Amino acid sequence: MENKNATPYKVLARKYRPDNFDSLIGQDALVCTLTNAIALNRLAHAFILTGVRGVGKTSTARILAKGLNCIGLDGNSDATMHPCNQCEPCKSIQLGQHVDILEMDAASHTGVDDIREIIDGSVYRPVSARYKIYIIDEVHMLSKNAFNALLKTLEEPPEAVKFIFATTEIRKVPVTILSRCQRFDLRRVPLDLLITHLSKIAAAEKINTEPEAIRLLAYAAGGSVRDSLSLLDQASALGSNDIKLSVVENMLGHANADGLLDLLQSCLDGDIQTALTSLKNAVDSGAEPEQIISDLMDFIHQASLIASNSLIEEISESSKEKLVLLAKFDIPRLARCWQILLKGHQEIKAAPRPEASAQMLIIRLSYTSAMPTPSEILNKLPAAPSPIDDSPKPNNSHNSQPNTPNNLQQNNSETDNLPGTTSGPDDLAVNNGATITALTHDMSAEHPSDMTAPIATSPIIAPDTLSNANSQTRSSSFENLRDIAEYCEQEGALILASDIRNHVELVHLEACHLEIHLVKDASKDLAGKIAQFLNSRTNQRWMVSVSDKSSSLTLQKTDEIAKQEKLSMAAEHPIAKKVLEIFPGAAVTDVITPIENEMPSSSTLLAETDLIENPEPDIFPEHSDKPKLSDKKEKMYDA
Ligand SMILES: [Zn+2]
Structure with a gap:
């Protein structure tokens, strides 16, 4: 973005800076409020404009300054929302030469002395304009003392003085100041408006463009008009007035969208080799690994929106076909991808070798997508028997205090046996809970609660x-x-x-x-x-x-035996058997009775939370030397 054109011509962002409210795009609400305020003559003494960079705060301040001081071609008109840009005040304000309009950048004038100058000057009447106007940009940068000095003037402002403040960080402006200002929030400019705007300007500048290139530029600008114009400038310089998609992709460090969609498709198909080749191609073409992963996340996001039938404007026509194909992988699977990518994206930022980290992420993604989602596992399982007892006995080993390491371990073990359940929170968790409920109800029905009673002892004489x-x-x-x-x-x-x-x-x-x-x-x-x-x-x-x-036995031994019996009974249950068959190496490590019937049990929720934080599936479940998943967890908590 800093790559301002070296040619002597005026950069687009300045050349197309709006000089009236009609050419200020995407801020209809603000224009409407200001128009009414001027029409009703209810103008505050101070305005504060806030919004992200490049949305038009400074432009708005200048247009407002012109509108307030415009005298029209006849020299007699009142303040207006439509400055004529022809009269003397309009012209000199436009050039930044009007003696009564003072612009100050608070970023470089933070001290109380700078403000003192303004305050001292404000008591004098304007030289030639209707209003003396102080425009203070980045006002949040002022020091505390400067704000205090300013406050007095804002409390009792001289008749013909107006203040226009602009800031990107409204939260840093003291409330005492805010409460004395009329506040206007400038919005990020919507993508379609930016695209139209860029297309118009490109046409006016006789720059050849591909629609997809313009879309990508607008998307990268993130709602900022100035950024979008700077990017357009940069792209037209790179492509010598011919903006092709490949030029923009290159410039922004993006890989070719088509190639990335193929990469994603290979991952979801579980085709690790092709996926890695696509990744290599993308990196070789100059794309940053971090940017590639970020783009993949964008595609997963868009495919998920398509899969959930939500209309989105951001989908480009050329990608649509492939995105629709991706959307055919169901939402739980896409959500799982998103989580893996999200975690991987953070890792890449910290990795000493981003490319290697990206490769590992792609391998992980490809491997996991071949795994069944929870709903698929459940579909493979025989139908769960209906619960026998609707009021489960409270069980001390599993209560509502999930904060001891021991409990965590137990609760996790439930999903440890299901490495495929790495998807995000969805309704499947409820099903999962239901299955486990059914399992444990069977168990609790036969809970040997009075195994501690003495087993037929020899008669004893009791005094x-x-x-x-x-x-x-x-x-x-x-x-x-x-x-x-x-x-x-x-x-x-x-x-x-x-x-x-x-x-x-x-x-x-x-x-x-x-x-x-x-x-x-x-x-x-x-x-x-x-x-x-x-x-x-x-x-x-x-x-x-x-x-x-x-x-008889000690209570501790009795409990141990009871637990072992419970476990082997659970392992014999048809559902558990099937689960153990699907996931070789898995073992039943605990049987938990859910507290509530209709809700996912707290243990399910806990397990999910854990999975969200650690969405890493086990990559080699069939490896014989692999420690049991539960063993790994135990070590984790021991550490
Ligand atoms: Zn005018």
Whole structure:
């Protein structure tokens, strides 16, 4: 853009700077408001114009200055929205020579002294114009003191003084200033308007153009008229007044759009070799890897819009045919591409060798597109059985507190087994959740919740003399060892609870007598501690005796066995079987009961979040040495 033409002629951006509101394109709302304000004579003392660079802020300020001071050809006309550009004030303002119109660039005059000059000058009446007008560009650059000095003048402005401020960063302008200004927001100029504008100017300048070249120039200008004209200048110089698409593509560092669309098509077809060749061609032709990926994202975006039947103006005719072909890959697949490209684009910026990084990205993209989307997996699976129980039991191992690393790991394992589920949030997640719901309902129906009850022990003589008939019967709710362990937890005796879970096997439990067996590494006084705890908390006299042998297991062992059974049952489920078949190397690592039936479970959402952050599929699922996906995750969280 800095490549202003070396030839002595006036650059297009200056030559075609609008000199009245009719030639200011894309700002209809602003023109309408200003017209009304002038017609009703409700002009503020200060205006602030804001918008991105090159949309016409300075032009608007000058046209406004002319309109306010125009006296018309008869020399008697009032302020107008249509300055004549013929009268003396109009002409001298146009040339920037009018003594009462002062333009200042705040970027280079930020100090309070610069403002002081203005303030001092503002008390004098205009020399020849109707209004003395101060145009301050980039006003947000003024220092705090300068703003404060200006504020006083804005509070009580002299009769014949107007201020016109322009800024690209309205947020940096103090509210005290803003509240004293009439604010106008200049919009980015829409693409079709820019295209028309550029075409007209190219015709007037006798520059030959290809429509697609003009479209690309306008697109690259991002809504800025000045940028679009600078680009037109640059392109016409490069192409010696003949602007071809290839010239513009070259100039902007874009690869040939056709070639990129073919590249994308190869990726989505899973044809890695052809895709890499296309990438090499694009890079060889001078396109920047980062720009290539950015262009690919644009195409995915456009194809997705086509796939969702949204009308978009930005699609060029020549690309349309290929984009329609791309759109035939369904939206989940396109959304997955977008995420991979988005992440890859950030990586390329940081990569020491952008080209290598781009190649890796293309390989990843091609590989993933061959993977089934979640909906395709579900279609391949046998129909899920309807849930047996509509009110799932709350399950401690999976609750609504997903923030412990342990939980994260468990929740992730659900999708670890489905590496294809890398697409973005879509309704499929709900289906996914439903399938898993069905699976776990089967499980929970047979949840061995009372496996802790003692298995037929040999009869024991229980001396019942210590039981206290008057005590509150907390003990009556202890049906098994798990109840006691949970009671300890409730009461805050966490170490004791953990000792009970890990080191105690139940022999017998009745009334206030607990007979236990201690496993090898249990501390010797554990029985005493349990008795002491129960005595103090239940208001009952407890007898805890230790037996040499036992026929039950510790709670911890019982839970482990129950989990293993759950897992192998889950793996035997027809849906799980099919999933394991589709993804070799996958394993069932956990069974989770969703909390809500109709919503995707929190675990599903979590898993999705994780996938959005890490949309990398595993590239070599069939590799035998490959660690299980869940192993990788564990390491990640350990680190
Ligand atoms: Zn005039």
